[in-house]
Amino acid sequence: MVLLSGAEERIAQLDAVLPTSNEDFRNLKLVGHFPDADQAAREFDFMRKRERALQTLAVLKPREQPSYPPDECLPGTRINVLADVIHRLLSPSDAHIVVLSDVEGSGKTTVVQTVAEYFRGLRRLAARLFVNDSATADARDVIKAVALGMAQCHPHIETAICNVLSAYPKVLDDPIDQLFKKLLLGPLEATKVIGPFVIVIDGINAGTINHIVDYFTKLPAAFRFFVTCRRVDTTARYPPNHTNFLNCFPRLSAAFCTTPNDNIWREFWNHSRIQLASPLMMESDDRDISVYIHTRLNAIIDYHTNIQPNWPPKEDIQEFIRLSGNLFLWAAVALDFIQGRRSYQPYARWNTVLEADLAVADVQGLLETIEKSSASLRSTS
Known part of the structure; x- marks a missing residue:
């Protein structure tokens, strides 16, 4: 006291x-x-x-992001692709939007995540957006989200964008052309920061990408975009008379994940500020998918402590790799099914996949097989 x-x-x-x-x-x-x-x-x-x-x-108001980040590429995989991406994003070039196209499940998002984390470590990641295809995302949402990311990456950009928001309180209600010019183009041109600053956007739908690409090509080259596009067929969507067109552009640098749309190619392939990268399915061989499958199998063996030695046989693993067709989505779905719960024995599930007479990389057939067999497997596990 x-x-x-x-x-x-x-x-x-x-x-x-x-x-x-x-x-x-x-x-x-x-x-x-x-x-x-x-x-x-x-x-x-x-x-x-x-x-x-x-x-x-x-x-x-930033868009909702996944509650947990997507996986990165496993060590030792996608080496050539990742080296090309990083080299292109760090190299000065007016072609600051580079597009990677491939089929669903080929591993685009893991490449995107790996590149994003690399540039985050360099303090050069301006924005990373993962947008669900089923969401009602439009170009306006993307512009606002990119503006927020830009503001957070450099104090001069933050000041410029804040000045716009203060001077034009209703700018977010402006027509999209004016929104882009006031909120992004004007502030970024005025600040003249030294890049590169990398923007990664994954999962934009086809209706959005046609608008957004044209806008982003007008931004200073210091701001570089890493873009992926989804397509159904590995040969059907090249520009006319350019069957090997994508092989001529083994570079990446921005991320939109879209539904297939011929307009995307018309928008991209003849633009001086956009580069098209080789598809992952064409670049990849069995090595990457083999590393993934072996890693997952080791995790399954650790998860089920009573697994027999030398399971599964090497020849079965090779057949499993062949059936995947280098498609990571196929392998992930199959291995999730095989792992099941701790009370399940994975042997029967493994045999179900191998004996289902599936076509290579047949995700739909795999899902139908899993649906038909799950009930009986649960009852006998």
């Missing part, structure tokens, strides 16, 4: 001299209370500006 004697008076004395505004910080120096008042005042200014900036940027 003795220590508290006179505490109220001391608090009152301190309160009388503590700064309550930026001007108070400067006045302190004059009376000798705080010799570094100028530095404190600058920090006070900065904190107030950051607070106002965060309040201003809140109107952009």
Whole structure:
């Protein structure tokens, strides 16, 4: 209790001299209370500006992202593709949007995630968006999300975008052309930052991409996009008379995942600021899918502690790899089914897949096989 004697008076004395505004910080120096008042005042200014900036940027409302990030490429896989991606994104070039196209399940998202994490480590990842194909995402949503990412990656860009949001409170309701010019093009051209800053967008639908690509080609080349497109067939969607067209562009750099659409190719293939990359299915061999399958099988063996030695046989694994057709989606679905719960024995499920007379990379046939067999396998496990 003795220590508290006179505490109220001391608090009152301190309160009388503590700064309550930026001007108070400067006045302190004059009376000798705080010799570094100028530095404190600058920090006070900065904190107030950051607070106002965060309040201003809140109107952009970032899109919901996955509750957990997608997997990255396994060590030792996709080496050539990843090296090409990183090299292209770090190299100065006016062709700052590079498009990778391949079939669903070929591993585009794992490549995207690996590249995104690499540039995050370099503090050069401006934005990473994973957009569900089934969502009602449109170009307006993407522009707002990219603007938010840009603002968060560089203080000068943040200031420029905040100034726009303050000067034009209803800019988000403007026609999309004006929204793009005011919220992205104007601020990015005005700041002239040194790149590269990488923007990764995964999962945009076909209706969105036709609008968004044209907009992003107008942005400064310091801002580089890593884009993927989904297609159904590995040969059917090349530009006329360019059957080997994609092989001529073994580079990547931005991420849209779309439903198949011929307009995408018309939009991309003859544009001077867009490069098309070789499909992963054409670039890849059995090695990558083999590494993935062996890794998953080891996890299944660890999960089921009573697995017999030398299961599964090597020849069965080779047949499983062949059936996958290098399609990671097929392998993932099949291996999830085989693993099941701890109370299940994976042997019967493994045999179900191998004995189902499936075509290579037949995801639909695999799903039908799983649906038919799951009930009986549960009852006998």
